[in-house]
Amino acid sequence: MDKHVELEHLRHSAAHLLAHAISELYPNTRFTIGPTTDTGFFYDFLAQTTIREEDLPAIEERMRQIASENFPIIQSCVSKEEARRIFKDNPFKLELINDIQDAEVGLSTQGSFVDLCRGGHVASTGQIQHFKLISVSGVYWRGDKENPQLQRITGIAFLSQAELDQYLHQREEALKYDHRKLGKELDLFSLLPEGIGFPFIHPKGNLILNTLKNFMRQLLYENDYQEVATPIMLNADLWRRSGHYSYYKENMYFSHIDETEYAIRPMNCPGAFLIYNTRPRSYRELPMRISEFGYVHRHELSGVLHGLMRVRAFTIDDAHIICQLNQMEQEITNVLKLIFITLAKTGFENIKIGLATRPANAMGSVEVWEIAINALKQALEKSGHSYTIKEGDGAFYGPKIEIGIQDSIGRTWQCSTVQVDFVQPENFDLTCINSSGQKERVVVVHHAIFGSLERFFAILLEHYKGKLPLWLSPIQTRIMTITDQELPYARNLRDQLKKYLRIDIEESSDPISAKIKKAQIEQIPWMLVIGKKEVENNTITLRHRDGTQEFGLTLAEIIERAQKELT
Ligand SMILES: [Zn+2]
Numbered sequence: 001m002d003k004h005v006e007l008e009h010l011r012h013s014a015a016h017l018l019a020h021a022i023s024e025l026y027p028n029t030r031f032t033i034g035p036t037t038d039t040g041f042f043y044d045f046l047a048q049t050t051i052r053e054e055d056l057p058a059i060e061e062r063m064r065q066i067a068s069e070n071f072p073i074i075q076s077c078v079s080k081e082e083a084r085r086i087f088k089d090n091p092f093k094l095e096l097i098n099d100i101q102d103a104e105v106g107l108s109t110q111g112s113f114v115d116l117c118r119g120g121h122v123a124s125t126g127q128i129q130h131f132k133l134i135s136v137s138g139v140y141w142r143g144d145k146e147n148p149q150l151q152r153i154t155g156i157a158f159l160s161q162a163e164l165d166q167y168l169h170q171r172e173e174a175l176k177y178d179h180r181k182l183g184k185e186l187d188l189f190s191l192l193p194e195g196i197g198f199p200f201i202h203p204k205g206n207l208i209l210n211t212l213k214n215f216m217r218q219l220l221y222e223n224d225y226q227e228v229a230t231p232i233m234l235n236a237d238l239w240r241r242s243g244h245y246s247y248y249k250e251n252m253y254f255s256h257i258d259e260t261e262y263a264i265r266p267m268n269c270p271g272a273f274l275i276y277n278t279r280p281r282s283y284r285e286l287p288m289r290i291s292e293f294g295y296v297h298r299h300e301l302s303g304v305l306h307g308l309m310r311v312r313a314f315t316i317d318d319a320h321i322i323c324q325l326n327q328m329e330q331e332i333t334n335v336l337k338l339i340f341i342t343l344a345k346t347g348f349e350n351i352k353i354g355l356a357t358r359p360a361n362a363m364g365s366v367e368v369w370e371i372a373i374n375a376l377k378q379a380l381e382k383s384g385h386s387y388t389i390k391e392g393d394g395a396f397y398g399p400k401i402e403i404g405i406q407d408s409i410g411r412t413w414q415c416s417t418v419q420v421d422f423v424q425p426e427n428f429d430l431t432c433i434n435s436s437g438q439k440e441r442v443v444v445v446h447h448a449i450f451g452s453l454e455r456f457f458a459i460l461l462e463h464y465k466g467k468l469p470l471w472l473s474p475i476q477t478r479i480m481t482i483t484d485q486e487l488p489y490a491r492n493l494r495d496q497l498k499k500y501l502r503i504d505i506e507e508s509s510d511p512i513s514a515k516i517k518k519a520q521i522e523q524i525p526w527m528l529v530i531g532k533k534e535v536e537n538n539t540i541t542l543r544h545r546d547g548t549q550e551f552g553l554t555l556a557e558i559i560e561r562a563q564k565e566l567t
């Protein structure tokens with residue numbers, strides 16, 4: 001059996017097992033639904049008592065007892081009438097039975113426990129071995145606040161103990177190195193009630209974001225991109241023209257200026273198109289590569305906001321390539337190259353590439369979509385990387401390549417996108433005068449390499465567990481002296497090194513051990529320790545974040561090392 005199906009059956013059966021255990025421990029519980037998740041399962045139910053985190057081990061223990069009895073899991077079919085009789089005391093199941101279109105409904109039976117179910121199980125309860133209950137929370141029936149409040153127990157389940165252990169380890173690491181925690185400890189950013197979902201980036205956090213931006217600016221400059229800056233607010237007519245007003249309105253923020261309706265941009269694209277259209281363009285100007293670090297606002301429900309990972313305002317390293325149809329494939333090939341350079345530089349080696357195709361709500365004809373998808377496929381083939389097809393996952397205006405990066409904890413994050421667009425050139429009447437003097441429709445390729453800079457920053461923090469590499473560290477070097485006697489030497493050193501490194505001096509009169517500890521907590525990669533001996537010999541002791549030390553280095557050697565590591 002396919003591993004995915006096997007896992008699905010296991011997790012689905014684990015949900016029944018959970019309900020079975022709860023039904024024995026908490027009689028008269030009304031069960032609702034118990035679906036599977038990416039890592040396990042949950043079950044929502046209405047119990048007479050409130051179940052707490054500390055009750056989970058006992059429930060898990062009962063699950064193991066039932067599992068050890070190895071009840072066969074029997075799937076059967078009954079009439080709706082019969083099902084209504086079986087679940088007569090459970091209004092939720094009765095509601096679910098009413099929603100079922102077929103004449104008959106499925107039942108799953110293990111021992112004395114019966115559940116409403118379409119099937120897809122392991123053969124017997126004994127096969128459910130590698131699972132764990134991880135949380136209990138409150139939810140509403142069908143997610144509606146007007147409905148009764150339910151309790152949800154969530155569990156994880158895997159095919160082997162090794163996979164379960166690996167997941168638990170990953171989860172522990174993720175909690176330990178949560179970027180929200182690191183952001184606070186390292187004084188990088190805040191999330192304040194005065195602007196829910198709008199991050200406040202502190203000086204050190206901003207140094208990191210600017211380092212990412214500078215890297216990208218240089219890369220794009222070397223590849224003949226031209227950076228622009230366009231307005232954050234544009235009038236509603238513009239958004240009607242771009243299609244966002246009809247396709248994306250619920251995610252946008254609106255305002256009025258004088259009598260005119262305006263919207264804060266959820267995307268940067270129109271700005272680039274309006275600049276392109278400020279004068280007629282010759283085919284000789286194409287491909288035109290327009291980039292912008294665009295600050296966008298997109299509405300998200302407050303419940304899904306998460307640190308810098310999911311926010312309502314963020315910066316996209318956006319670019320729009322306006323080109324002729326026959327230039328598209330070459331441009332996409334080059335964009336992929338830029339993406340791979342960036343991901344290698346930032347320390348991501350495991351990359352997952354997906355090609356998202358035509359969704360149900362697509363604008364534009366099937367033929368035009370096919371041409372675009374083929375160009376993306378060709379570029380991917382040339383890149384030599386493997387990829388998967390994500391059927392129907394494209395945006396409404398074009399197919400795209402999505403690139404996921406795997407972090408050191410083993411999670412995959414989607415970041416870069418390359419998107420072909422045949423629709424906006426129509427909406428904005430983007431044309432060039434071709435070599436035979438005729439007006440010709442052009443093509444747009446949108447791309448973002450980091451994606452959201454704020455989110456990429458958060459991913460980096462968790463990936464490096466707070467220990468950012470030298471080039472990304474906000475303070476790269478700190479000078480610290482054994483006594484105040486060495487301060488003049490230290491200050492001179494700082495002035496000499498300032499040009500090469502982001503550097504500061506610890507001027508407090510704390511003992512050196514305290515100074516070192518403080519720098520370690522701040523995750524500063526290089527500490528330059530200066531004592532009497534260093535002053536006498538005109539040398540420097542370099543102490544690394546991991547505690548290793550190098551003695552007797554000269555200023556020239558430090559400069560050389562910095563230049564080598566930072567280029
Ligand atoms: Zn089932």
Ligand SMILES: [Zn+2]
Binds near residue numbers: 269318446447
């Ligand atoms: Zn765009």
